[in-house]
Amino acid sequence: MILKQPNQLDTDYKAVTLAAELIEQGLISADDVIILPAGPQQRAYAKDISEVSNYTSEYRNRQMLAIHVNREGLYDMLPEGLFHQPPASSVMITEQAMIKDIAIRREEEKQARAFFAPLEAELYHTRTIIELYESRLDKKSTYHELVNIFLKEWQEFKCFDNGQMLILMHVLPVIHEQRNNLPFISNILSIMFKVNVDMQYQLCTNTAPPQEMKALETKLGTGVLGVNFIAGQVYEQEQELIINIGPLTAAQMLSFLPGTRSAEALDVLLSYFIPLSTTVNTSYLVGPDDQKMVLGFDAENACLGFTTYLGV
Structure with a gap:
């Protein structure tokens, strides 16, 4: 040449x-x-x-x-x-x-x-x-050299692909300013995973059985004021964060299975944006065209508990 x-x-x-x-x-x-x-x-x-x-x-x-x-x-x-x-x-x-x-x-x-x-x-x-x-x-969008500089110090970021890491590199400097900013966090998650993400807080509902609730009642002589006993009849409910991801295809649902890169990446992002004491409940919404069960070795709609359910 x-x-x-x-x-x-x-x-x-x-x-x-x-x-x-x-x-x-x-x-x-x-x-x-x-x-x-x-x-x-x-x-x-x-x-x-x-x-x-x-x-x-x-x-x-x-x-x-x-x-x-x-x-x-x-x-x-x-x-x-x-x-x-x-x-x-x-x-x-x-x-x-x-x-x-x-x-x-x-x-x-x-x-x-x-x-x-x-x-x-x-x-x-x-x-x-x-x-x-x-x-x-x-040429950071094509090669991994720039991303590898960050991965040497932040091992938890290995679950992100190259495109997600480039977005995260721009978000890292402002994370401390956007903690608990649900609209901002929803947009970041939607851009990273290329799916619709909706986040909102709601009050926790008490679903514990009566027997367990009775065991938690304070008995006379065992209560310590301010520790496990308060004066009055006020009970302040806690908030939990509800995350709705979707609608998803069956293939996208499988990418969020426990242990996958997407599931690990979601946990890492929430640990940076959401306070540690917050209870998080994540729901994955399946699109209408992927709600039918198709049996087979290569079928994406046959993962029991994730893409298909048993019921009446």
Whole structure:
């Protein structure tokens, strides 16, 4: 693969950006591209990328992509006297000797650049990997690099998929301001799970049998005022949070089964938004088209207790 013109008239792409884009698109692997500096002589007026070519590696026995850039290499940064002998005086040298001296210096420069090529290639390889990582961070809706930064510290967020994590990352800074804000929480849950979610508080109804209620009555001599006994006939009912999710299809109902990612994600979100002392009752509403029971190994409407019930 040879890129004839990596740049247009009005563009000046960095070599590492071009290499990272080729790797991201799957056109080439990171080990099959090499970036080498050609010197800064043309950088003042030329683009960053000088030349793109293919060659066959003698050591790896496969096609490689070489990108030459108009930048300083290690040869250009080090003193010239490390690689070349001092030039002869122009007064005592003939034209042929001067041409020969220039040819020798060009060959010495070529050998010096070849000596530093592995080091420079490794440096640019590291820059390419960093550029690729930064590119994947920006494309957060496609890749998981940005989400993985949060998962290292918040292990409980592993139950969320990539799309849900992106929403949660925007919500985290304002959670402390929106606790118990039912309209806001309902909207967040609806967006995350892509289903309709309705939340409301209602007073708890006393459904305990008379025998259990009688056992809870305070007897004379055993009551401690303010602990398990109060003066008067006032009984203040507590509130419970009712969550209605749906209407759902049979497949969506199965995704909320205990132990699934959706069920765990719902519990995590409620633990952040709803006070710990609040009693939560969750109801899943099945759509009219999915209320019929269909028996079979692959049938979604045959999960007893969740998508179908026994009755008269």
